[in-house]
Amino acid sequence: MYIIVGGGGDVGYYLTRYLLQQGHETLLLEKETGRFQTLEEELGQSVLRGDACEARTMEEAGARRADVVIAVTGEDEDNLVICQTAKKRFNVSRTIARLNNPKHEELFQKLGIDVTVSPTKSILSLIESELPGQRFVLLMNLKRAGLEIAQITVSSLSPVVGKALNQINLPRSSNLALVIRDDKPIVPSGDIVIQANDEIYALVNREGEEELRNTFGTA
């Protein structure tokens, strides 16, 4: 596969190294001379000096035969333009953008960017899951399936405590995948009785999220 990476910050650098190790032909684009020289010492031919937002640079990089273009600069507007240019001008079939502001996710999808990755959002949910007192944390978004993985910690006041799973009305689109009780994983069956302090991992779609929160009293 031929992959072009736009933006040679830390993310771009480590990503390029990883992709090269995986055996992909990879080219990193960095516009700033000083940073480019540092990168070139390590990556040699796999880095090109130029602004990935400019069509001229992308032409030189051979964007026409690229399978994937990944934009990982620190600016959302630059990442948007890199991906849109790749798609519109060079017919690149798959574009991936790093999002610094998680609120831009919907816009990028509307504008035809295939995949968005939001480190800010991931870091926030990871930290949130480690904060005491959090009862409902969204851990991960499975975009193509339209599902989220949520972690629920059952409070002693929760209406479901003492009820068997098959007595609980769960949103139709949700699925409890795992219960962790006293540090031991249990694959839940219909007759498992929910206890306080159970840690539950559930798959749920966006519409079912609110209902799931209500069911477990974590809203």
Next chain:
Amino acid sequence: MKIVILGCGRVGGTLATQLDEAGHTVSVIDKSSDSFQRLNPKFKGDRIVGNGVDEEVLRRAGLEDADAFAAVTNGDNRNIMASQIAKEIFHTQKVICRIYDPLREQTYRELGLETICPTQVITNMVSNALIGTRPATTPNKN
């Protein structure tokens, strides 16, 4: 008309002042409050400090019920993204986007943005002043 202008540089500041004088309701956004010094002291519109690609900032500037939006910051990509937010999220009727890079301007014109490329405009004017005719635009291979 209610008009939101993003970027209070020389163009944005002059544009905001003129439209305000012409009786339009204007709000102008810039990331630095210093830029508002460019406005005429009699400017009656709103001055909003903030990042133009942030939906909340655009909302605060009143883009929701604005008739027109102009993105004239000195960053092509910021103008492009803000204009697309105006079109796709706020459904603003008239959206004008300044793009300095002629190739980028062509791409986004083809994608349906109403764009103005000062580089091309000035080149044509200077050329016209020099040799009296506008040179035939050379089709770019890109």
